[in-house]
Amino acid sequence: MGSRVTIRDVAAVAEVSPATVSRVLNADERVAPELRERVLAAVERLGYRPNSQARSLRTQATRVIGLIISDIQNPFFTSLVRGVEDAAQASGYSVVLANSDEDLGKEQQYLRVAAAEQMAGVILSPASSSRTRIGELVHEEIPVVTIDRRIAADVDSVAVDNVAGARQAVEHLLQTGARRVGVIAGPEDVSTAADRLEGYRAALRAAGLAVDPELIVRGDFRIDGGHRAAARLLDRPDRPDALFAANNLMLIGTLDAMAERGLTAPADLLLAGFDEMSWAGFAPPLTLVEQPTYEIGRLATQMLLRRIAGGTAAAEHVVLEATLKVRASSDLVRRAV
Amino acid sequence: MGSRVTIRDVAAVAEVSPATVSRVLNADERVAPELRERVLAAVERLGYRPNSQARSLRTQATRVIGLIISDIQNPFFTSLVRGVEDAAQASGYSVVLANSDEDLGKEQQYLRVAAAEQMAGVILSPASSSRTRIGELVHEEIPVVTIDRRIAADVDSVAVDNVAGARQAVEHLLQTGARRVGVIAGPEDVSTAADRLEGYRAALRAAGLAVDPELIVRGDFRIDGGHRAAARLLDRPDRPDALFAANNLMLIGTLDAMAERGLTAPADLLLAGFDEMSWAGFAPPLTLVEQPTYEIGRLATQMLLRRIAGGTAAAEHVVLEATLKVRASSDLVRRAV
DNA sequence: GCTGGGCGAGAAATCGATTTCAGAAATCGA
DNA sequence: TCGATTTCTGAAATCGATTTCTCGCCCAGC
Known part of the structure; x- marks a missing residue:
C-alpha cells in the first residue's frame, strides 16, 4: 500500500517527536546535533519521503509550476521547455506541462486545473x-508569466522583439532584389x-514602398493555414517575387x-520565415529569424x-533580440551554401 | 490569499454540517432533497472548489496520471498525447506531461516525482x-503502462507490430526492384x-536474400544519428539501392x-521510413509505415x-497494426504522385 | 404500547505533514 | 546563589477535506 512510512514512524x-523530525528536514537550526544524526539515520533507514499533499495542505504552497504551451x-517550444525545466529544477520546483493546442477551451481548462491544484505559478503562451x-x-x-505572446492583463512577459525581427527579414528580402x-x-x-x-x-x-493589402494574407500559425494562404498569393496573376512566412509551421x-x-x-521567388526549424531536411536551407528559445524559458x-x-513590483516585460540567419532560400548569390 | 472558501463556509x-456538504458533492444518495438544494445553492453562491490536496490526503488517491514521453x-507523440488526454479527461483525470528526452537520468527523476506525488498511474515510453x-x-x-516500447518488468504495454510493419516496408522495397x-x-x-x-x-x-551486416548501421533515433548512419551507407563504394530508416527523425x-x-x-535510390511525418513539406512524398498514434494513447x-x-490480472500486451503507406519516395511508377 | 430496525444528519476522528505554544533544562548576569 | 533569559524539545493545534461513529427520530411489527 505504498507510501507507508510517515513522519511518526x-x-x-x-526516539524523538514528529516535530523534531520536521525541523531537521526543514533545515531548522536549533536541533541538537545528536538528535539530528538519529533522525537522519532513521530517515535513511526507512526510506522516508514526505507526503507532498500533506505538506502543501499545511503550508498552503506547492512547489510545482505549470507550463501551458x-x-x-x-x-519552437521544445528547447523553451528545457529552459524552464532546468531553471525550475535548480530551485527545487517541478514542472507540469500542458498543451492547449491553440484552443481557448483547453487553455481555460488547464488554467482551471492550475488554480485548483494551487500551483506555485504558471508560465503561459496564450492562445489569444x-x-x-x-x-x-x-x-x-x-x-x-507569459512567453512568446503578450496578453491584455498586466502580467510579466518574456518575448523577442518581433517587430524588429520581421523587419530585418523583409528588409533583407528587399535588399536581395525583391519588389513585391x-x-x-x-491570426489577428x-x-x-x-x-x-x-x-x-x-x-x-522604410524602403519607400507602398503596402499592398492584397499581398497580406492571414494564416493560423499552422501548416494547413500557411498552405492555403501561400496558395492564394502564388496563384495571383502578379505573383509576388518573395514571401515572408510569419512562423515556422506556415x-x-x-x-x-x-x-x-x-x-x-x-x-522562382525568395523565401524567409520566422522561428527555428531544426528538423532540417529542407532544401534549400531556409532563411529564418531565430529566437533564443532556451533563454526565453529560463528567464521566464x-x-x-x-x-x-514575493516580488510585488509592477509587471516587467523582457524583450530579447531575434536574429536573422540568411541562408540559401533568399540568397541568389550564396545559392550554393 | 486564494482558495479561501472551504467546506465549512x-x-x-x-446551515448544515461539513459532512453533509461532502456527501452532496460526492453523490452520496442519502441526503434529503431540501438540504441538497441548500448545499448546491451555497456552493454556487460562494464559488466553492474543493481543495484537491486535502481531498487526496484523506482519500489517499489523486486523479492525476503521469505521461512520460x-x-x-x-x-509521433503529439497525437498520442491527445489520445491520452481525451481518454483521461473523459474519466475525470488530468494528465501531466514530462519529456525524458531519451535520457535515463531525467526519466528516473520524473518517475520519482510521480511516486512522490502519488499519481494514480503512469504511462511511460521508456528510454531503455x-x-x-x-x-x-x-x-x-x-x-x-508502457507505450511504443516494452521493458523487462512485467507491466501492461501498448505498441504496434513493429516486426510486421518493418517487414512490409522492406518487402515493398524489394518488390519495387531493390536488391541491396x-x-x-x-539503439540496441x-x-x-x-x-x-x-x-x-x-x-x-523471405526473399531468399542474405543479410549483409555491412548494410546495417545503428543510429540513435534522432536526426544527427540518422545523418551519420546514412552517410556511412551512402559513402560505400557499393552503395545500397534502397534505404529503410527505422524512425522518422533518422x-x-x-x-x-x-x-x-x-x-x-x-x-537514385528507394526510400522508406517508419512513423508519421505530418510536418509534410518533403519532396518527394515519403513511403512510411504509419502507426495509429491516437489510438495507442487512448488504449493505454x-x-x-x-x-x-483495481484490476489485478496478469500484464496485458496490446499489439496494434502498423500500415504501410506507399508514396513516391519508393515508387518508380507512381513517381508523380 | 413497546421494541427494534432503518435512515438521515451532525460530531468527531482521520489523513500526514508543519507550526505554535508551553515547559524543562541550560546558560547567563548580578 | 538565585532569578531571568535563552535554548531545545514535545504536545497539541492546524490545514481542508472524507468517513466513521453515534444519536435522534420515525415507522413497522408483535
Whole structure:
C-alpha cells in the first residue's frame, strides 16, 4: 500500500517527536546535533519521503509550476521547455506541462486545473492576446508569466522583439532584389502575429514602398493555414517575387504550396520565415529569424520564481533580440551554401 | 490569499454540517432533497472548489496520471498525447506531461516525482528497454503502462507490430526492384528498434536474400544519428539501392545526407521510413509505415484506468497494426504522385 | 404500547505533514 | 546563589477535506 512510512514512524525509530523530525528536514537550526544524526539515520533507514499533499495542505504552497504551451508540436517550444525545466529544477520546483493546442477551451481548462491544484505559478503562451482569461489564477493570487505572446492583463512577459525581427527579414528580402513581398501573417488576435506584420509594414515603408493589402494574407500559425494562404498569393496573376512566412509551421505549408506548383526558392521567388526549424531536411536551407528559445524559458522561469518569492513590483516585460540567419532560400548569390 | 472558501463556509451558509456538504458533492444518495438544494445553492453562491490536496490526503488517491514521453519533439507523440488526454479527461483525470528526452537520468527523476506525488498511474515510453527502472512506482503500487516500447518488468504495454510493419516496408522495397537494402536501425536497448531490425531481416530471408551486416548501421533515433548512419551507407563504394530508416527523425537525417550528396529518391535510390511525418513539406512524398498514434494513447489510458480501478490480472500486451503507406519516395511508377 | 430496525444528519476522528505554544533544562548576569 | 533569559524539545493545534461513529427520530411489527 505504498507510501507507508510517515513522519511518526521516523520519529518513533529515532526516539524523538514528529516535530523534531520536521525541523531537521526543514533545515531548522536549533536541533541538537545528536538528535539530528538519529533522525537522519532513521530517515535513511526507512526510506522516508514526505507526503507532498500533506505538506502543501499545511503550508498552503506547492512547489510545482505549470507550463501551458500553445502548440507542443511546434519545435519552437521544445528547447523553451528545457529552459524552464532546468531553471525550475535548480530551485527545487517541478514542472507540469500542458498543451492547449491553440484552443481557448483547453487553455481555460488547464488554467482551471492550475488554480485548483494551487500551483506555485504558471508560465503561459496564450492562445489569444485578447480572449485568454487568467481571472482564476489572479483570484488565487497565482503569479503568471507569459512567453512568446503578450496578453491584455498586466502580467510579466518574456518575448523577442518581433517587430524588429520581421523587419530585418523583409528588409533583407528587399535588399536581395525583391519588389513585391507577400506575407503570410498569423491570426489577428495573437500579439506575435500583429508585431511581425507591423515589422513587415515598417520594412516596406522604410524602403519607400507602398503596402499592398492584397499581398497580406492571414494564416493560423499552422501548416494547413500557411498552405492555403501561400496558395492564394502564388496563384495571383502578379505573383509576388518573395514571401515572408510569419512562423515556422506556415513556412512548411508555404513550401508545400510551392512544391505543388513546381516553384523553388530562391530561383522562382525568395523565401524567409520566422522561428527555428531544426528538423532540417529542407532544401534549400531556409532563411529564418531565430529566437533564443532556451533563454526565453529560463528567464521566464526566473521571473516567475521571483514573483513566487514575493516580488510585488509592477509587471516587467523582457524583450530579447531575434536574429536573422540568411541562408540559401533568399540568397541568389550564396545559392550554393 | 486564494482558495479561501472551504467546506465549512459552505456548510455555514447552507446551515448544515461539513459532512453533509461532502456527501452532496460526492453523490452520496442519502441526503434529503431540501438540504441538497441548500448545499448546491451555497456552493454556487460562494464559488466553492474543493481543495484537491486535502481531498487526496484523506482519500489517499489523486486523479492525476503521469505521461512520460521519450521525445516530445517527435511528432509521433503529439497525437498520442491527445489520445491520452481525451481518454483521461473523459474519466475525470488530468494528465501531466514530462519529456525524458531519451535520457535515463531525467526519466528516473520524473518517475520519482510521480511516486512522490502519488499519481494514480503512469504511462511511460521508456528510454531503455533494459535499463529503465520503475521500482519506485512498483513499491508505491502505482500502475504503469508502457507505450511504443516494452521493458523487462512485467507491466501492461501498448505498441504496434513493429516486426510486421518493418517487414512490409522492406518487402515493398524489394518488390519495387531493390536488391541491396540498407537499414538505419535504432539503439540496441530499445525494443522498438530491435523489432524493426528483425522485420528487416525477416523480409530479406523471405526473399531468399542474405543479410549483409555491412548494410546495417545503428543510429540513435534522432536526426544527427540518422545523418551519420546514412552517410556511412551512402559513402560505400557499393552503395545500397534502397534505404529503410527505422524512425522518422533518422529519416530526416537520411534526407539531409542524401541532399548533401545530390541524391534523390526514388531516382537514385528507394526510400522508406517508419512513423508519421505530418510536418509534410518533403519532396518527394515519403513511403512510411504509419502507426495509429491516437489510438495507442487512448488504449493505454483505458488500460491504465482499469488497473487503477483495481484490476489485478496478469500484464496485458496490446499489439496494434502498423500500415504501410506507399508514396513516391519508393515508387518508380507512381513517381508523380 | 413497546421494541427494534432503518435512515438521515451532525460530531468527531482521520489523513500526514508543519507550526505554535508551553515547559524543562541550560546558560547567563548580578 | 538565585532569578531571568535563552535554548531545545514535545504536545497539541492546524490545514481542508472524507468517513466513521453515534444519536435522534420515525415507522413497522408483535
